[in-house]
Amino acid sequence: MCGIVGLHLRNPALYPMLGELLTGMLCEMQDRGADSAGVAVYGDPRWSPPNHMTVSFLPDAASTQLSSGVTEADAAVRLSDALGSRVDVVDAGPTLIAQAPTDIGAEALRTAIMEAFPTALIAGFGEHVAVLKGVGHPRDLAEAYGLSRAEGWQGVGHTRMATESAIDASGCHPYAVGPDQCIVHNGSFHNFASVRRDLRAKGICFASENDTEVGAWFVADRLAAGYDVETALKELLTTFDGFYTLLVSNSDSFAVVRDAIACKPAVIAEHQDWVAMASEYRALVHLPGIEDAHIYEPEPERIYAWTR
């Protein structure tokens, strides 16, 4: 089954409430999947400080604990040694967020992480996004991440009922394989092995056996080739076979797309202060002003996108 949620804030006065609102949405969707839950938060000043590149990672990809087992200070020392310059680390439960000045670049920071923690799982990277993953009940994970205290302009979340791959951190959404990009998915891609073969031939390395990771790399590959999000998603619609509702975000946009049959649920609510999307309406009822929002189900094969 799985549940997906997303919130794109238009009114900066709501930025301090992002984490609290997203936590409510995520926990309401726990009945759709309680194997694991992940979130991506855009613009939290503690997780993504200005002028910094950040990489979110789990020190041990095999861990199913709510804590990473590594202190901020210890991780910062090991990463600073590996990089040869200062790295700060912020603890977010099972996930740690490594931060270095923007000019260091994501690649150098990722390399330092894999050198200091050879069994690490990279969850996501960018100047604006923190991607938090873990295995366990969504409510426990939201608490472990400290999600309710997060701030920012945009957040997405996923509650997982595993179907295509194992219950471990690498199977936890969101998949964030391009800078500040991420994707959450309810459904299943059927021809993902064929698409993955094509992407592997281009030199892409996959971190999991998960079908959604293939969708994420497909979108990232097209965006890197210069496509805009809508064009990339149009190509995804014609390339991927399966049942899916997808929420695709990057630092300034937020997009929803469903397959041609559209049997995976989705509800969109648009308000002058925010745009929200969830698998079910009940995940939206606590949003401020929901009674004034325009609420609808997205149509099959139509791309809905909003930009900051």
Add this chain to the structure above:
Amino acid sequence: MDTLTSASVREIDLAETTLRSLNNLLQERPVDGLEPLAADESVVVRNPRGAHAVAVGIDQPRTVTIDGDVGYYAAGMNQRADVLIGGSAGVGVAENMMSGSVRVKGNASQSAGATAHGGFSSSRVMPLLAAGSP
């Protein structure tokens, strides 16, 4: 029981009463803390907040008004009751209706009125898609 009492309206607030208690009451099962419904007592449900399976399995000639939006399978398996949903309804509203009516003032999602054997259902907008799974 006098006429005034039997023709009254029972308000059930889902912010205070559990969904299971509401459905048990509507299905004429005993519920702790709630008097059984009189024969022609109508029911108003407050604060549905998108809950699933609201007012399912009724088999009484009763009027049930739901003040708000509901989730999946609202008013499923209805027999004889007239259910009015004031907001929108999720997947599978009024599935497998045998008789009675289900009206949705807002929009209805997929599988609305699927496998009905009788009765009447209507909504503002119903999707073209008839099939689908949640």
